[in-house]
Amino acid sequence: MFNKTYITRVNQNEQISGFQKVLLSVSSAFTALIDPSRQDMVATLGETTGTIFLERIRDKMLQDKIGRRILREQPIVNSQTIDLNYLRQLPKTTFGRAYVAFLDKYQVTPDSRTKVRYIDDPELAYVMRRFREAHDFFHTLTNLPTTVEGELALKWFELAQTGLPVSLLSSLFGHLRLTSKERNHLFDIYVPWAVQCGSSSKLLMNVYFEEYFEKDIDGMRRELGIYLIDDLKK
C-alpha cells in the first residue's frame, strides 16, 4: 500500500517578473532543443509559458469527481510515498507491477522529476507537479520506451490530451535532432497513434493512479480508452 503523505500546499516559489519570464522561456526553449536530455530546461520552459494552460487543466480537473479529489488531497509521487518493494511482489498483470518493471528497466526513480519553481498559484503549481510526476505512469500505460522517439510520442500524446504549450513546442521541434529514419518511424506510426489515442482517452490527470496499483493493467487500459501500438504489444 502506498503511504498517503499529503502535502496541502506546495512550497512558495521564486517570484520573477514578466520580462524575466519571457527571457527564461526563450533561453530554455533553445537549450531544450539543443539538448533534449536537459529535463530541467524542458521543465522551466513549461513553467514560464504554461499558466493559462495549467488553468485549463485545473478547470478540467475541477469538473471531474476524481480530479477534484486529486486536487484536494494533493497526492505526491516519490520513493517515500510509494512502496516499490511491495509493488514488486504484485502479480505480473497488475498496473503496479508493470510500473515497477518500467522503473527498473530504464533505471529511473520517482524522485528524478524537476521541482516546480516559477509558478505562483499553489494550486497550479501542484497541477504542474502532478503532471510531471505522473509522466512515468503514462509511460507504463502506453508502453512507450524512454528513447527520444518514445518521449516525443508521449509528448504528442500529452498535447492531444492537455494542449500544454511545452508539449507543443517539444512536439514541433523535438524531432529535428533525429535521424531521418527515426523521424519517419515517428511520424508514420507513433504520432498518428498518439493523437488519436490521446484525444479519445480519458484525461489522465483525472486518474488516481495510486489506487490502481493492484488492478489489472489491461482492464485499466480498456477503462481509460488507451490502446497500444502494434509494435509495443508484448
Next chain:
Amino acid sequence: MSSLALTLKKHVALRTNFRYSRKLSKTLATLSSNTEIFSAQKQPKQQQEKLSPFLNIKEALENVYDVIIVGGGITGLALANALATCHKTKLQKIALIESSNFSHIRGWKNDHDNANERYSNRVSSITPGSVRFLKEIGVWQKLDHTRVKPYQYMVVWDGVSDAQIFFDSEIISRSLSSLPFFLRQLDKKKDADDSDSIAWIIENSNIQHGLLSNLDHLQNKNHGKISIFDNKKVERIVSENNNDTRAHEFFDLSEWPIVELDDGQKLRARLLIGADGINSPVRSFANIETLGWDYNSHAVVATLNIDSTTHDNVNNTAWQRFLPTGPIAMLPLHSRVSSMVWSTTPQLAVKIRQMPPDQFVELVNGAFRLGIADLNYLYKIIENSSGTSDYDIGDEMRWRESVNTNKASSPVPPRVVGVQEKSRASFPLRMRNAECYVKNRVVLIGDAAHVIHPLAGQGLNQGIADVECLARVIERGVINGQDIGDVNSIQEYASKRYIKNLMMIGAVDKLHKLFSTDLTPIVWMRSLGLRMVNGLEPVKAEIMKFAMGMEHQSTD
C-alpha cells in the same frame, strides 16, 4: 332644457366626427354626473316627452366608455391614475377591468408582517424617471415607504474574467455639475435627497396597493367616474356588433370595440387599452402580431436573508454577476434581506427551486464567488441528484474558498444565510415586441406591447414610461376635442414609444447574448470593454442616465 334636447336631436346620426364628439363627450360627462336633472317626477309631462330620447340615450350609453383599460396590473392601474389625476382628462368616462380580486391588494397593508422581515419575491427596481412620474400622479406618497429600499451603488461583473464595472449615484450628480471637469470632486451635495439613488427596490404589491388606494381616493373625488370591474374576466372582445340596438338607435358605434365580461355585461369603448400582459387578449383582438423569441432561460426568484455585518450593516448595493448560464442578481430590500433573480437554464431552474434550503443558500453564495469550472461541477451533481441531498455543497464551498484566499478578491455581495420559505419560484424569459402599438381604437401598453429580459431591470419602467406618454397624448387629444380613439390622435404615442422600447429591448438582448458564452476571444473582448467603460466616467454617466430614465424629457 328643451334646447338641450333639440341640440341632441340634431346630432342624432352621430359619426365619429371630432367637432361633434367634443360636445358629445362633454355632454355625456355632465349627463353621467348630474342624474337629478332627469328624474322624471320633477318635470311636467310635456317636457318629459321631449326628454325621453334623452333618457334613452343616457341609458343606451350606460355601458359606453371613453376609455376601457383591460388589465389591472401596475401599468393598467397607473394609466387609470394618470387619466383620473389630470385636470383635462378626469372627466372622461373610464373603466378598468381586472380578472383577479382587488380585495387582496386593498388588504395588503394588513397582510404582511413587517417584524419578521418577510418580503414578496416579486419586486421591481424603479428608476428615478418612473419615480418622478409616480410623484406627479400622487402615487409615490401613497406607498409604504418603510418597505421601499433606495440603493446608491451597483456592481456588475463578468463571471469568467472578473472584469468589473462599478456604478455610483454620485457619478450622475458629478456629470450634471456646472463646475469644470477637474474641480467636480469639490461639488458637494447640499442635502441628501431622494435623487441620490440609482433606483428603488419595491415589492410589486406595494406599488399596486399605492396605485389602487390613490384610485379609490380619486374615485370618491370625481363622483365615481372611474368604474372598476375587478374579479371579472374578459370573455371576448368583438367589434362590428350591431346587436346593441339601443345605442345603435342614436349613434353609429359599430367601430367601437365591445368587451364582453364573464357576468354578461357588455362594455363599449371609444378607446380600448390593452394592459393585459404578455398574452394580451386585446392584442389578439386587434390582430397585432408579436415578434420575438423565447430565451432558453428561466428566472428563479427568491427572498434571501443576508448577513450584512461584513458590509457595515448597510445593504445599499445591487449586485449582478454574469455567468455563462445567465446572470444572477442580488437586490437590496432591507439591511438584512435581499431579493435574488437568477436567470439560468430551465433544467437547472427546476432543481434550484426544489433543492433543500441549506444547500440552496450555499449554492447562491457559490454562484457569486466560485469559478465557472466549479459551478459547472455543482450544476452536474445537482442535476444528477435524485432529490434528497446526496451532495454537500457547503463542503465544496469551504474547500474552494480556502484555496482561493491568496487571490486578490474583487468585492462580493454579503453572504446569504437563509432563504425565506416558499419564496422560490421561477418563470420563463422571453423577448417580445408587438408589430405595432396602436390600431384603430386600440392601444397596447406594458407587457402587452413589449417583453424584455430582466437583467437590466427595465421592463416595468418601460411600462410606466408608456403610461406617461399615453396619458399626455390622450390629454392633448381631449384638449383639442379630438376623438381620442381615432388612430390619428393616438399615433403619436406609438411613434414616441416604439423606437425607444425597441432600442432598449435590443440592447438588453445583445448584452444577454454577449455574456452567454465562455469562448475565450469573446470573453477577452467584453472584459476589455467593461474595464474601459469602468474607467471612463462620462461614458458611465450616459449609460446610467439611459437606464435610469433620466434622458431628455419631452416637454409637450
